Amino acid sequence: MISILLVDDHAIVREGYRALLSKQPCMRVVAEAGDGTQAYQLFKEYEPDLVITDISLPSSSGLELIAKIKQRRADARILVFSMHQNPAFAEQAVHAGALGYVSKSSEPEVLLRAIHDVYSGRHVLSPDIAQILALEKLGSERIALQTLKVREFEILRLLMEGQSHDDIARVLNISAKTVGNCHYLIKSKLGVASDIELTKLAIKFNVLDPLELSRIVE
Incomplete structure (x- = not known):
């Protein structure tokens, strides 16, 4: 009772x-x-x-x-x-x-x-x-994504393709250390604590196609 x-x-x-x-x-x-x-x-x-x-x-x-x-x-x-x-x-x-x-x-x-x-x-x-609350959170996440600079967004896209810091550094002609710093900054700006959360967010806003993720995993 x-x-x-x-x-x-x-x-x-x-x-x-x-x-x-x-x-x-x-x-x-x-x-x-x-x-x-x-x-x-x-x-x-x-x-x-x-x-x-x-x-x-x-x-x-x-x-x-x-x-x-x-x-x-x-x-x-x-x-x-x-x-x-x-x-x-x-x-x-x-x-x-x-x-x-x-x-x-x-x-x-x-x-x-x-x-x-x-x-x-x-x-x-x-x-x-x-x-x-869910709609407000979705809105704030979308706004956060829009705060990424062009290079940060490109690094995010390449990360979601499964490329390493060294691979991205060669593609963008920057140092791997710079890529690592941007990787950390991207997570900070988007309010996520892990790459798993970052991936989920990328899928939610079509930065990463779930089918592309399955090919990366394979």
Whole structure:
């Protein structure tokens, strides 16, 4: 049985949560709070398995509440259920210590699955938030690719063809050391830590054809 503390400043919203969760045989709402201060006191009193909280709360924000709870109990399981669909809110909630973030526009099944995931210690985002984050990341990666200079892009292309630093140095009439330095700079600019990640990014933006990769491997 998962014991849950509900935190939302709207009583009618909490009533809706409670009605939904009461139908689940493995979930039990043990306490409710309408603001951050009350929520923290109830958390200390009941020590619930999981906290479901909004971010916008009177007296103290949901982010402050998350941080205080995590300071008190590092293994606390916290799921944010909020009207805010801006992924920046989700990122801040995760930084504060929440394991999950679900928008209030999500279907009830999404919330219920998220409760199980967070209770199990897994990170989770509702599909709408995850999609926005993925699109933003894709956009930032494309912008990063555009910051490469002509020579850097050419070195990236040759690297993706499987050519060594020495091979590339001969092709471009530069030193192998320069190629090595550019190789490091390319990964830094694109925000990747390994050649495997670099290859995945090259495939994503058609710098490298997957069929070409299979021929290189062969």
